Amino acid sequence: MLYRRFEKLIDIFKDAPTPAPPNTVFAFYIYYLRQVWPTFLALLVVGLIGALIEVSLFNYLSRIIDLAQTTPPKDFFSVHGPELIWMVVVALLLRPIFVGLHDLLVHQTISPGMTNLIRWQNHSYVLKQSVNFFQNDFAGRIAQRIMQTGNSLRDSAVQSVDALWHVLIYAISAMVLFAEADWRLMIPLGTWIVAFILSLMYFVPRVKQRSVESSDARSRLMGRIVDGYTNITTLKLFAHTNHEQQYAREAMRDQTEKSQLAGRVVTSMDTTITTMNGVLIVTTTGLALWLWTQSMISVGAIALATGLVIRIVNMSGWIMWVVNGIFENIGTVQDGLESISQPVTVNDQPGALPLKIENGGVRFDGVDFHYGNGNGIIHNLNLDIKPGEKIGLIGPSGAGKSTLVNLLLRMYDVQGGRILIDGQDISEITQESLRAQIGMITQDTSLLHRSIRENLLYGNPDATDEQLWESIRKARAEEFIPQLSDSEGRTGFDAHVGERGVKLSGDIELFARYAKAPVIAITGSNAKSTVTTLVGEMAVAAGKRVAVGGNLGTPALDLLSDDVELYVMELSSFQLETTDQLNAEVATVLNISEDHMDRYSGLPAYHLAKHRIFRGARQVVVNRQDALSRPLIGEGLPCWTFGLNKPDFHGFGLREENGEKYLAFQFENLMPVRELKVRGAHNQANALAALALGHAVGLPFDAMLASLREFTGLEHRCQWLREHDGVHYYNDSKATNVGAALAAIEGLGSDIDGKLVLIAGGDGKGADFSALRAPVAEHCRAAVLLGRDAELIAQALGDAVTLVRVDTVQAAVEQSARLAQRGDAVLLSPACASLDMFKNYEERGRVFAQAVECLS
Template sequence: MLFRHFEALIDVFKASPDVEPPPGLLPFYAHYLRQVWPLMLAVLVVGFFAALIEVALFSFLGRLIDMAQATPSAAFFDQYHGELLWMLLVVLLIRPLVFGLHDLLANQAISPSLTNLIRWQNHRYVLQQSLSFFHNDFAGRIAQRIMQTGPALRDSAMQVVDALWHVLVYAGSALYLFAAADLRLMLPLSLWLAGYCLLLWYFVPRIKNRSARASAARSKLMGRVVDGYSNVTTLKLFAHTREEEGYAREAMQELLDKVRLQTRTVTALDFSVTCLNGLLIATTASLALWLWSQALISSGAIALAVGLVIRINGMAEWIMWVVNGIFENVGTVQDGMRTIVQPRQVLDQPHAEPLRVSQGTVHFEHIHFHYGKPGGVIAGFDLRVRPGEKIGLVGPSGAGKSTLVSLLLRLYDLQDGRILIDGQDIATVTQESLRAQIGVVTQDCSLLHRSIRDNLRYGKPDASDAELLEAVRKARADAFIPLLDDGQGGRGFDARVGERGVKLSGGQRQRIAIARVLLKDAPILVLDEATSALDSEVEAAIQESLDTLMQGKTVIAIAHRLSTIARLDRLVVIDQGRIVETGSHRQLIERGGLYARLWQHQTGGFVGVE
């Protein structure tokens, strides 16, 4: 019950503004830590009292020696029983309670919850990045940075709040106790503190910079390794195991070199602190003994001084590793910020309204688009698709057909022009509502590494089992799904399909994708090479299902296999991002233009054949 109370102090999944984290390091830390500031303050206060109790134990030790020397043994307990009971109370009750409260705050309240709060908010932000964001980086590196930033930020913040604060209180209390015994006892500790700060001033920036480089190299290695695993089929098909080993080895060698530079700095700092600590113990003990020999301090003061500096020696060694850990974690956070702190390229406008589709008219109105390269991929494209009309986009590879689909889904923003659906500019409506009104079956029907049922319910999350079965039957997937076995206990609809659906054939993946769109039942339908992975027999079998799917919908279909779209209401021929022909199949054949040449190539007029 006590554990649950502390574990519930941070709501990991609380409602929070979905905003870009600030770019600066300190503002980035503050963005997350201000959400849990009462707990961080509590750790600070409890740490203060924990440090005072630790110093008080050494003060008690010195006091105990002085009392024992000044009092006959027979009268010792009678004279000091009150003070001894107070010492016992501190050791047996107050100290365990304070340290226990500290552990509950650090380990139960903050450690797991703050880590996952940071991960959750970063994941939410990155998940809504534009498509180009994910195309420009390794998926493994993005995931690595999301996963490692949370614990690194938490650890470095806790080490500053807890460990460094503890040492400051400890050193300040020690100086006070030394001054109470004899002001001269403060001199070795004061010089040590100055020397210790100088060492940190020299070494810490170097540790920080080298830790950041090591973290970047670590993310690079992770990206390369995951990239190889994700494309292991290609690796084996081309027999490139040696090349892949070399690719990973290069990144691993870079990481090794940068970690070695980091550890050299740490070793140099460790040696320097050890020498400084030896000087502190020797000078403090020598000075204390000299003052005692001059009858200026008691023997208890010797025990207090030597005991405290030995304890400080141990803490100095510990704090060195803490400082190293802090800046190693800061370097990891800085590396993570390279991915996390990037503005989204495609944003909903403030107060964007949901898209409402009543008819399904689609109008590409003089649009211009390029992928950040000179020259337009789409230049001045203008096309109006009437409600319920079924058009086919035709053209050679690279003509811009799939780009038009991406623009309709607003995966990218236009450079100029507008795309209207029932008169509503898609740039002014919410992206979620836009994509909810468009069903898409793409050429690359990759699936999620989940069960068949979970993949189907992406089309309609609340679909009943009866609706699933009907969609599967219409997509002609009911013959193979009951036979699936993932080798891990999942069968039929519960079978997991592997990463990107690799456990299924191309045709099976595409039929699952078609069933998913059947469930979605959106008023606008996009078929981007929807039957490209099916053989002619299977394609013919599900053509009736596609005809049923297209009824009452506005349809935009892309296909290199022209026979699959020849029966559509209108064909639009595109070349270099512009419309060069439009009409029915028969009209375009009679015209003898680009479409006729493409049709001739597919029906017998191959290169070299007259």
Template sequence: MPGGLVLFRLFESLIDPFRNAPDGPPPAGLLRFYAWHLRQVWPVFAALLVVGFFVALIEVAMFAFIGRIVDMAATTPAASFFAEHGRTLTWMALLVLVARPLLNALHDLLLNQAVSPGLANRVRWQSHRHVLGQSLGFFQGDFAGRIANRIMQSGAALRESASQVVEAIWYVTVYTGSAIWLFADADWRLTVPIAIWIVAYLATLWIFVPRIKTRAADGSVARSRLMGRIVDGYTNIMTLKLFAHSEQEAAYAREAVAETAARHRRMTRAISGMDVTVSTLNGLLVTATTGFALWLWSIGSVSVGAIALTTGLVIRIINMSGWIMWVVNGIFENVGTVQDSLETIAPARTVVDRPEARALVVARGEVRFEQATFHYGRTGGVIEGLDLHVRPGEKIGLVGPSGAGKTTLMNLLLRLYDLEGGRILIDGQDIAGVTQDSLRAQIGVVTQDTSLLHRSIRENLLYGRPGADMAALERALVDARADAFVPALVDSEGRTGLDAQVGERGVKLSGGQRQRIAIARVLLKNAPILVLDEATSALDSEVEAAIQDGLDRLMQGKTVIAIAHRLSTIARMDRLVVMEHGRIVETGTHAELLAHGGLYARLWARQTGGFVAAEDAG
């Protein structure tokens, strides 16, 4: 067994799933996408092709052996049969008992140990790495479930279709070519039925295969849409239950199920039509060939062995034709799946690092927006020629009605989107010319819509500073006022405290608990620039007051940009910047803006309990 394990591992190491992809996005064209991935593993597929050729050749040779054995038995006395043909029989036995099992074993090892796990997971890994680098807008424009589904299914579909093509190539060419050659060797007239059958079989494939390909692609699109709708419902299960729309949601999913079923039926109609046609052709082939061979034998043109050879080989060919149909159906169904997945896997990234991009170095924390313009691809609105200077260590608050562009401005600072005009400088460095990772490493962010990774509390905290020790974790929890509830956490599998899992997006925690973990994570990160987008919105007044000391310590010596409506947060800022329709309309301290009597004063007048009125919040 140890020797067998070594052999398995040898073949399993032929394709490394985690080898990085070539530079750039994968090709968007279907054939070029296949070539792009198969080129990375071509030695394994070349070996599979060669081994497949010899496996098919031995299969055909076995039918030739049957004909020869029948002829030898018919022409040789029984008493001297083994004496006269012992050497020939020995070679036949060695081919069947030794060469055939060894080649089949080699074929299975290449296919099952190397190609099957290696290629599929390499496609998935490289696709995931590429998609992970897409812009925020990319993910906002699609269902998370559909993106994940396309990445998962594309690897298996590409592997299956490529492997099936390799398998089919030699079986088709070797079987049909050898059959024609062996039939012609017996009597050229035996080739007529199979030649006619080959033409009719190819015509059938030519008629039906394009229909199957098109309908398979349509079916894959429908399945992806169904997956997206189902995952969307599960992700928002609380909303579904709160609004008591179970029937409406079922109808929404039912529509996608009905579409998937209808498109699948269209494909299976074409498959059934092809199956019936080929089955009819196969019946004609075996009848015509066997009858023709018997007639030729009756007039003395061929031997009994020729009848055995032609009948056996024709039966094998018609069985193989059914397998080929199944393979062709599988190939084009998988090709359709890959084609559908290309919409997600192949698009080039819209926010990319320049080739000469350097790491951002922050010594002071000065931030400048110079004629910043951004429209989310629309013709107007959002951010229009905005200028803003945030001095090193300054703490400013962004205020304005909904849609003023406050959160968009922060997303542009983080380079989640690229500017359409102008530039953003940090310590004099244009953020478009630095690496995205180094930029975001220098900015700590706490948002009002906090979502945690479906992992442990510890893993979520370590996103702030990988490698942080236990003392640092505990200090961050204390400063974020999370030390009281974290030790008491217990998940469904009995894990406690820092090891407890928080659920998808952190749903096992309350909104306030999630917010405190998010603040602890940013405390641990300790970046020189801090962005707070309603950082304490999910906290009640008592907890907010308790946590404010931790936030004060976090803000010391840092450049802070805060989007906030609560009095406690606004009052602490050095300067307030009031935005409306993507422009800065006012700037000054709280007292100065109230005295000015402009937009800020009107927003302030509408406050209730420290909040900007709902119609003006943003």
């Protein structure tokens, strides 16, 4: 199969050519590009031919115009038939073939193959690092650098070949064709190329620097705000609200100034390029017309010159952002080198032999160790442990007990003296054989995110079932383990336990045991952060001492306090997996749509995890319009409902009176929908859900409605950004799944006079995008697609709307601005995660907001 051939061109598990990767950026790039050079050479060749074919089409157009002027119409096809057939072959056969080859090389070979080759070799190298390496950095940051470095190196390399090489060939070909027509046509384009390169050299480093400064200022502002919120009790006790406002005000002013300075550079860059492009079009077209009036070139040459420069102009903005993206990716690679290319400090010596145990005697001979500080911890330690002898190490914290054990395991190398086992210096034997001979029970009982069986056998994977059961009986776990089950329906030894740091009893389970105040528990595929925040604000307005957190903001266990009167908790399916009994005062699943399908085997498993929130609940709130969110509850359990239809008994919904819509409870209108500051049907549903939850715990309607009138929504959640040329721009970057995107499209689409231009795409994590087709066809004028799964979304949408594919968010905004008409709205609602292009959805939303701000 053709796809399989290209997918096998790169062996992702091949051994690294050297023990350690280089520690400089240029050498690091060469190190990995050299391993895949045949693929990139093929991409260069295919890119060369593709660019030449595209330029030849413009040349054919010029030729057709000239032939049409010099050949009688009745003789046109008979005289020029062979040439026209060749043009058809190029357009309908050769061009699709080379575009297809390009896509196969990029999407089937380089994108998955090269990326994971880099990740595999970096992961294999980092695994050899000492314990000290992992203790001096965050595990998440190390993993993130390994994952992102592969992406960034690949993207910058592919962009250089895919974009810069393509444009270079395009420009050279254009110059050649201009020279064939008349050498003077080369002057405007040549001048423009020099000016464009100088503009890149001037603006790109400044854009990068100003962006870094703005990001740093934003981080400082966030730090000051979080510092105040974290220490809110101290702030209140000392009555320093005004002081705290001034403290944040200074950081906010600085962040605003830095953001404005960054915007100035982007605005200047766009204005400069636009001006240069205008000059290029005018001078080339004017020169061509003058040459034609002097009978020096044909009408076809005018069409050729004008068409080529307009095409080059259209590519110029794209290239500017591509170059900026290349620099950003190089920066990410450079950042990754800080972790990936550090030398391994604990190495096996050349020719190291495996440990041979005969008696088991251990000797510490004049051992010194002080973590590189020059003194302290262990100094000139001499200790003999006889074979079979049992000893205990006693001492205060920091005395070196754990350090001594780690030295025996050779987690660190001693800084003086030596350690011997049966007379063998452990520095001269292999680390794997040493640790395989020593049994260790650690203080940390965290489990690997694998099955119970794999965790139990991790110390001895070759153990028999009889040996496994013998260990289980000794631990008195023979009755406990068979009762275990996970969210996938696996039981007993096959049940999976949480990731590192997640124990069999999760933090939400522990929180539920010790929380003394009522708990409002909220989950769902979409809108749970918005509803949680809104309910918290309602409780504050009602005078309650409330704690809000869980998956949103403060971790659950950090919220526990005797002073709290009400807990409002946002809970993810991951947290609910390890929660047996939550015992909430009121619980709700706001909605359910496919999400995290990379974690769950299917929608039923995901549904099962979400519905654990109802266990032990005293009341429930149900979405009337989402059957999957309705729990199986016994008679007599209070149930409140919400939905966008008319409410009945115990229900919140929408009613219409005299042409105006109202939020309503049962048969009573509460407030006009127009008074909500957040727009869209999905935000109306969020408001109704919050009212239902607040009413369930006795919050007064006047306080809840006052909060609704003031609520402006959360950042990146259908957030209004600006109006430009009669078009409104909305940032819904948090819509990382199909359900969230559907809510935004249907909610906002039904609430505006015009149509939507949808920006979507990213890492879909195996989601089914077919549900997007109908609402997109109904509410959207066009869809601009980008990211890893853009093609899958395009296939799902079919011919429902105009589809445009782009490579960057900036290009998506520019295309959307061209497609949108007055009264329309541009909506970033990706229906995908962002990790194929950004660190997180927040960064994606910020880049979108910056691009929207730069529209002029």
